[in-house]
Amino acid sequence: xxxxLPPMAPLASRWRKLAETTCREKSERLxxxxxxxxxxxxxxxxxxxxxxxxxxxxxxxxxKIAPLTVYRQLDFLMRxxxxxxxxxxxxxxxxSHPDHVHExxxxxxxxxxxxxxxEANGLEKLLTQIADEHxxxxxxxxxxxxxxxxxxxxxxxx
Amino acid sequence: xxxxLPPMAPLASRWRKLAETTCREKSERLxxxxxxxxxxxxxxxxxxxxxxxxxxxxxxxxxKIAPLTVYRQLDFLMRxxxxxxxxxxxxxxxxSHPDHVHExxxxxxxxxxxxxxxEANGLEKLLTQIADEHxxxxxxxxxxxxxxxxxxxxxxxx
DNA sequence: AAAGATATGTTATATCATAACTATATTGAA
DNA sequence: TTCAATATAGTTATGATATAACATATCTTT
Numbered sequence: 001x002x003x004x005l006p007p008m009a010p011l012a013s014r015w016r017k018l019a020e021t022t023c024r025e026k027s028e029r030l031x032x033x034x035x036x037x038x039x040x041x042x043x044x045x046x047x048x049x050x051x052x053x054x055x056x057x058x059x060x061x062x063x064k065i066a067p068l069t070v071y072r073q074l075d076f077l078m079r080x081x082x083x084x085x086x087x088x089x090x091x092x093x094x095x096s097h098p099d100h101v102h103e104x105x106x107x108x109x110x111x112x113x114x115x116x117x118x119e120a121n122g123l124e125k126l127l128t129q130i131a132d133e134h135x136x137x138x139x140x141x142x143x144x145x146x147x148x149x150x151x152x153x154x155x156x157x158x
Numbered sequence: 159x160x161x162x163l164p165p166m167a168p169l170a171s172r173w174r175k176l177a178e179t180t181c182r183e184k185s186e187r188l189x190x191x192x193x194x195x196x197x198x199x200x201x202x203x204x205x206x207x208x209x210x211x212x213x214x215x216x217x218x219x220x221x222k223i224a225p226l227t228v229y230r231q232l233d234f235l236m237r238x239x240x241x242x243x244x245x246x247x248x249x250x251x252x253x254s255h256p257d258h259v260h261e262x263x264x265x266x267x268x269x270x271x272x273x274x275x276x277e278a279n280g281l282e283k284l285l286t287q288i289a290d291e292h293x294x295x296x297x298x299x300x301x302x303x304x305x306x307x308x309x310x311x312x313x314x315x316x
Numbered sequence: 317a318a319a320g321a322t323a324t325g326t327t328a329t330a331t332c333a334t335a336a337c338t339a340t341a342t343t344g345a346a
Numbered sequence: 347t348t349c350a351a352t353a354t355a356g357t358t359a360t361g362a363t364a365t366a367a368c369a370t371a372t373c374t375t376t
Contacts, residue, residue, distance in 0.1 A: 029342075031354070050332070069355060071333065076354095087245040088300055090332065107294045120288045123281075127303060130278045135308030136265045142246055142302040145285060150293030187373075189323070209362070227324060229364065234323095248363065 005060040011039045018098060022080050036061070037073040038082060038094070046113045047091035050074060086115065088144045093117075103141050109149035111156075116149065163218040169197045176256060180238050194219070195231040196240060196252070204271045205249035208232060244273065246302045251275075261299050267307035269314075274307065 011019075019038055023030040040056050041048070048056070054070050074092055077083035084104055085092050095104070096117045103124050107116040123143065131138040148156065169177075177196055181188040198214050199206070206214070212228050232250055235241035242262055243250050253262070254275045261282050265274040281301065289296040306314060 029353075031341090033355070066356065066358085067332085068334070068357085072355080087302070105288070107289060107292060107296075109294075110297065116292060116294070118288060118292060120284070123284055123288065126278070126281055126284055127301070130263070130276060130281065131265060131303055131305065134265060134274060134276060135311065136267075136274070136303065137306040137311040138265075138303050139268065139305035140303070142300060142304075143285070144245070144300040145289055145294065145296050145298070146300075147289065147297035148295040153293065153295040187322070189372090191324070207362080208364080224325065224327085225363085226326085226365070230324080 004062060005056065008036065008039050008043070008060055011035065011042065015039075015042055019082060022082060022098070026080055028076070028080055033069070034073050034076055037070060038077055041077075041083060041092060041094045044093070047086055047089065047093035047115050049089075049091050053092065084117065086144060087142050088146065091115075103143075105143040106145065107149065108144060108146050109152055110146055111148055111152035114149050162220060163214065166194065166197050166201070166218055169193065169200065173197075173200055173252075177240060180240060180256070184238055186234070186238055191227070192231050192234055195228060196235055199235075199241060199250060199252045202251070205244055205247065205251035205273050207247075207249050211250065242275070244302060245300050246304065249273075261301075263301040264303065265307065266302060266304045267310055268304055269306055269310035272307055 010016075015038070016035075019030055019035060022028075036057060037053070040053060040060065044053075044056075050067065050070060053074075054065055054067060057070065058065050074083060074085070078085060081098050082095055083092055084095050084106075086106060086108065088108060093115060097119065102119055105118050105120055105123060107118060109115070124141070127141050127143075128138060168174075173196070174193075177188055177193060180186075194215060195211070198211060198218065202211075202214075208225065208228060211232075212223055212225060215228065216223050232241060232243070236243060239256050240253055241250055242253050242264075244264060244266065246266060251273060255277065260277055263276050263278055263281060265276060267273070282299070285299050285301075286296060
């Protein structure tokens with residue numbers, strides 16, 4: 001266990017505004033606890049598991065936090081589109097372009113753990129088409145590509 | 159708990175042969191325990207969780223089986239390509255066209271729980287292309303579409 | 317039959333997630 | 347403004363998924 005984390009620095013205004021706007025639009029409440037979870041995720045370079053996130057929050061706030069509480073806040077943040085959950089790794093990350101509704105596709109690097117959220121319109125269209133061909137009424141699509149990110153791929157070559 | 163399951167009927171020869179051939183090709187051992195897991199999965203119409211599978215096997219064989227044992231057998235069956243794991247539901251299912259190597263895409267019905275394994279070559283190509291554009295060296299792709307299967311979609315209309 | 321490799325069994329535990337209930341805070345109507 | 351309704355957060359317990367470490371058994375090769 002590292003030293004206790006310092007209190008979270010104020011959230012960069014871009015993100016704070018985004019959270020506020022999103023909540024206002026959807027008539028949802030942006031509570032301090034929810035904002036804290038969002039801020040903590042923003043401070044993570046890579047996706048983190050729920051329990052890693054709990055540990056970070058506990059260290060930051062110097063108190064115990066029940067998993068359920070954080071899971072609920074994560075569910076909330078996902079519901080309003082500020083956070084994504086990776087199915088393959090059970091990890092959570094902030095949405096990198098939450099300014100518009102979108103299906104997300106992820107490139108997960110198995111070497112450094114970084115995850116790139118990409119948007120590919122053609123992909124959505126194609127997936128819809130495939131579903132249609134099977135009479136399937138698509139609701140939600142999970143696309144997660146595992147492999148090596150550009151940096152790790154270069155390093156491997158060397 | 160329902161009545162104890164009867165011993166597993168002999169595996170239809172098509173599947174048995176497939177398992178045998180696959181193992182022979184890869185110099186892997188097809189043990190009775192592995193075959194039993196494969197047969198049990200074949201008997202399931204829908205994907206099952208590991209623990210559901212364990213319960214089925216235990217009932218069938220009238221003895222306790224440790225989770226780890228079954229997990230290892232599932233890992234084996236996935237490694238040789240006879241079984242798939244669904245990331246979204248943590249469920250296991252037999253591969254429906256294991257005669258050739260392929261990336262799989264799944265259509266998961268949230269109403270009846272059925273899962274359709276589809277192949278879409280265009281999709282793989284497109285995903286590779288998207289990865290390439292990001293300098294990402296793709297290894298493995300997870301595509302899982304949730305929604306309503308053709309039957310459940312019809313029922314909903316009515 | 318012995319040696320090495322592979323598979324299985326046993327026990328314990330790590331990791332991920334939610335149920336049921338209580339308490340607190342916020343909102344909205346009288 | 348106070349009450350009731352709703353939404354959020356906290357508490358305790360437990361369910362669900364998966365693996366670690368080590369012992370035993372089985373198969374393969376010699």
